[in-house]
Amino acid sequence: MESTDNLNSTRDIDNLIELMAKLPGLGPRSARRAVLHLIRKRALLLTPLADVMQVVAETARECLNCGNVGTLEICDICASDKRANGELCVVEDVADLWAMERSGVFKGRYHVLGGTLSALDSIGPQELRIPKLIERVADEDITEVILALNVTIDGQTTSHYIADQLGGRVRLTTLAQGVPVGGELDYLDDGTISAALNARKDI
Amino acid sequence: MLRKKLKELLQAMQINATGRTGSPIRPTLPCAGPLVVENAGMEWRDQGILLKKIRHGETATIIEVFCEHHGRHAGIVRGGASRKIAPVLQPGAQLDLVWRARLEDHLGSYLVEPIRSRAAAAMSGRLALAGLNAVTGILAFCLPEREAHGGLYARTEALLDLLGQNEVWPLAYLKWELALLEEMGFGLDLSKCAVTGQSEGLVFVSPRTGRAVSAKGAGEWADRMLDLPPCLLGLGPAPDSEVLLALKTTGHFMHTKLATVLAAKPLPQVRARFVEVFATDI
Numbered sequence: 001m002e003s004t005d006n007l008n009s010t011r012d013i014d015n016l017i018e019l020m021a022k023l024p025g026l027g028p029r030s031a032r033r034a035v036l037h038l039i040r041k042r043a044l045l046l047t048p049l050a051d052v053m054q055v056v057a058e059t060a061r062e063c064l065n066c067g068n069v070g071t072l073e074i075c076d077i078c079a080s081d082k083r084a085n086g087e088l089c090v091v092e093d094v095a096d097l098w099a100m101e102r103s104g105v106f107k108g109r110y111h112v113l114g115g116t117l118s119a120l121d122s123i124g125p126q127e128l129r130i131p132k133l134i135e136r137v138a139d140e141d142i143t144e145v146i147l148a149l150n151v152t153i154d155g156q157t158t159s160h161y162i163a164d165q166l167g168g169r170v171r172l173t174t175l176a177q178g179v180p181v182g183g184e185l186d187y188l189d190d191g192t193i194s195a196a197l198n199a200r201k202d203i
Numbered sequence: 204m205l206r207k208k209l210k211e212l213l214q215a216m217q218i219n220a221t222g223r224t225g226s227p228i229r230p231t232l233p234c235a236g237p238l239v240v241e242n243a244g245m246e247w248r249d250q251g252i253l254l255k256k257i258r259h260g261e262t263a264t265i266i267e268v269f270c271e272h273h274g275r276h277a278g279i280v281r282g283g284a285s286r287k288i289a290p291v292l293q294p295g296a297q298l299d300l301v302w303r304a305r306l307e308d309h310l311g312s313y314l315v316e317p318i319r320s321r322a323a324a325a326m327s328g329r330l331a332l333a334g335l336n337a338v339t340g341i342l343a344f345c346l347p348e349r350e351a352h353g354g355l356y357a358r359t360e361a362l363l364d365l366l367g368q369n370e371v372w373p374l375a376y377l378k379w380e381l382a383l384l385e386e387m388g389f390g391l392d393l394s395k396c397a398v399t400g401q402s403e404g405l406v407f408v409s410p411r412t413g414r415a416v417s418a419k420g421a422g423e424w425a426d427r428m429l430d431l432p433p434c435l436l437g438l439g440p441a442p443d444s445e446v447l448l449a450l451k452t453t454g455h456f457m458h459t460k461l462a463t464v465l466a467a468k469p470l471p472q473v474r475a476r477f478v479e480v481f482a483t484d485i
Contacts, residue, residue, distance in 0.1 A: 119472040120255060152293060
């Protein structure tokens with residue numbers, strides 16, 4: 001009887017630990033530590049976190065235009081007139097969009113595809129946001145499409161497919177490939193060295 | 204007496220001191236010449252071409268590899284999603300593999316070391332990229348699991364090493380496709396006419412049997428026959444237009460035999476994409 005009472009008393013916390021353990025980077029042990037920390041800092045962390053999560057759960061949605069994640073139907077980037085400079089950067093995932101935004105260099109708008117083409121996994125253009133991209137290029141005043149997809153076989157296959165679809169309508173560019181900032185040649189793979197050498201420039 | 208019998212039994216089963224079957228793996232350098240299978244049990248070392256990868260959890264990747272001595276073989280790579288390993292695991296990459304599992308029919312895990320990356324060559328152009336996707340996609344689609352195809356492996360390796368050489372690659376791909384059909388049991392017989400038995404004047408291929416047919420032998424059925432361009436017979440300079448025609452012929456058998464009979468599902472779109480890119484480039 002006593003043991004059942006004990007189980008009941010920690011059931012909610014166990015559920016929370018179980019859910020937290022499903023988050024990226026967390027396992028059962030680290031989830032338990034995080035939950036314990038939240039409980040100890042109830043007023044400072046747990047309650048505000050629960051409130052914010054509730055709000056985000058109700059309001060988070062994909063931007064109808066670009067696929068970015070926000071709380072409005074049209075995200076801030078798409079809504080801003082300052083970002084309408086005719087440049088459209090195509091990325092694979094929202095995480096890539098956030099990475100580009102962190103750099104603060106790109107001042108145009110984005111388009112999130114939501115993945116890459118994969119014939120073996122039955123992921124075709126309709127499963128991605130490629131038709132929407134073609135529609136945007138036709139409707140918006142786009143002058144350049146920057147294909148910022150991952151430098152993987154799937155990423156580059158998708159880039160070539162999009163280039164085929166948009167060929168001739170706008171200027172198409174891709175990100176440069178080569179030695180990363182802080183990179184040492186000795187540690188680079190032969191493909192990167194080859195790409196960097198091909199794209200060498202005058203100094 | 205009992206001990207002697209047990210010793211004989213262990214010798215017959217090839218169980219060594221470590222409890223594993225066969226001889227233990229000897230450490231060898233990954234690039235020190237052709238690798239051979241050193242153990243036929245639950246631990247082996249081989250070379251392979253990466254066909255496909257699937258993310259498994261946060262850090263691991265399940266890969267499918269076309270191995271020289273073990274055929275199409277899957278396994279998990281622990282840490283395969285890491286920054287260090289993920290760039291190595293690109294389709295077409297030549298890998299040095301050590302596979303381990305508790306039981307032979309388990310998925311098992313791979314230790315991988317890169318031998319040769321083909322990603323840079325593949326990304327050099329549309330045709331190379333479409334070609335690499337076609338080769339890896341078709342192999343992942345049609346090869347039976349864990350069945351060695353040494354001859355096809357050697358041809359595939361040679362074909363992938365030609366990636367980026369667009370002048371010769373489509374013809375090499377055509378020859379590889381013929382070899383693939385042959386290996387899978389649907390080889391074309393282009394040696395003589397199926398009707399007249401003559402070995403000259405062959406211009407058609409029967410869509411049903413895959414045998415060559417001469418113009419005379421085809422008669423009124425000529426319009427139902429597939430083209431047999433000279434490049435399929437290994438004759439002539441093989442211009443691109445002829446190779447494209449030949450790909451249409453082999454494509455018929457890829458769809459009707461390889462995909463329908465062997466796998467009972469449609470051929471992946473990667474081949475059609477390659478042919479489309481090639482046709483556009485001509």
